[in-house]
Every structure is written in structure tokens, then in C-alpha cells.
Amino acid sequence: MNRSVHSQSKGHGMTQQALTQGVHHVGLSVSDLDSARAFFENALGFRLVGERPSYPAAMVTDGSTMMTLWQIENPAASAPFDRRRNVGLHHVALLVRDIEALDLVYGRVADAGADIEFAPEPRADGLAKHFMCTIPGGPRVEFVTLVDPFEGLQSARA
Secondary structure (H helix, E strand, C coil): CCHHHHHHHCCCCCCCCCCCCCCCEEEEEECCHHHHHHHHHHHCCCEEEEEECCCCEEEEECCCCEEEEEECCCHHHCCCCCCCCCCCCCCEEEECCCHHHHHHHHHHHHHCCCEEEEEEEECCCCCEEEEEEECCCCCEEEEEEECCCCCCHHHHHC
16 A cells, blocks of 8 residues: 555545546446447447457447446356345446436337336436446446436426
């Protein structure tokens, strides 16, 4: 551990600038690499930016987020993720631009064979609308768009 960074982080009441700059990529282990890759490319418009056939893996991006899809060795022996019993990634949430785009993504995801956990709905805090699914190949993905909780109030007052 870098001692200077460690000692700075122990300061109480000090404001420290984050040492990271966001997510470079998210790696997802999948039971079917071809299906998962096709899902990201065909349903969501991601493009292939790299492959490692010997691993096997495929890297896809939407221009902002890169996903590394890793083929697991023995899909028949895999256990589904359980957030109450397993350590690991519960889901990945992808941001979409607005409610219309969320509805479009929902239709494409459903048509692409994703298992829909729930349809687009307001998040409990009222600051977003989202839906959750399990994509072909296994991982859970949430799609979310931010909303203005005061939208419509201005026109209601006029």
C-alpha cells in the first residue's frame, strides 16, 4: 500500500480528492459468450472493440462504458447469483438518456430474449425510472434514466 495515500486517507475531517476517475470497464462472466455478445451488439447497439479467443472473451462498448464478457468454463455446473449468499457483482446499471429511450431499450431487450424482472417503473426515491432484467448469458442488468421529480408541477400551477 502506498503509505502517503494511506496516511492521507486517515485524516479526520479532511476533504480528499478521489484517486480514481470512474469505471474503465465492467467484466461479466457469462454462460454463453455468443449470446451475451449478440445481446449487447444487436439489442443495445454496442460495438465490438476486442476479443481474446483463447480466454475466451469479448470486449464491447457503447462509447462510454466498456463491458468485458468472459465465457465461463462449465455453464452446466454454474450456480445462479444470489445477493444474499454470494460475494460479487449483484448487477450493472446502464444509464439511458430519457424515458422514451428507456421504453425503446425495454422493447429491444425483451425482444432479444432477456428475462424481464420488472417493467419500467419509478424508482422508490422518485429520481429515476428503471427496469431490471437477466440478459442472455446470465448477468443481471438494470437500465435507468434520471427524471425531474418536479416535472409537471410548473404546468399544473400555471
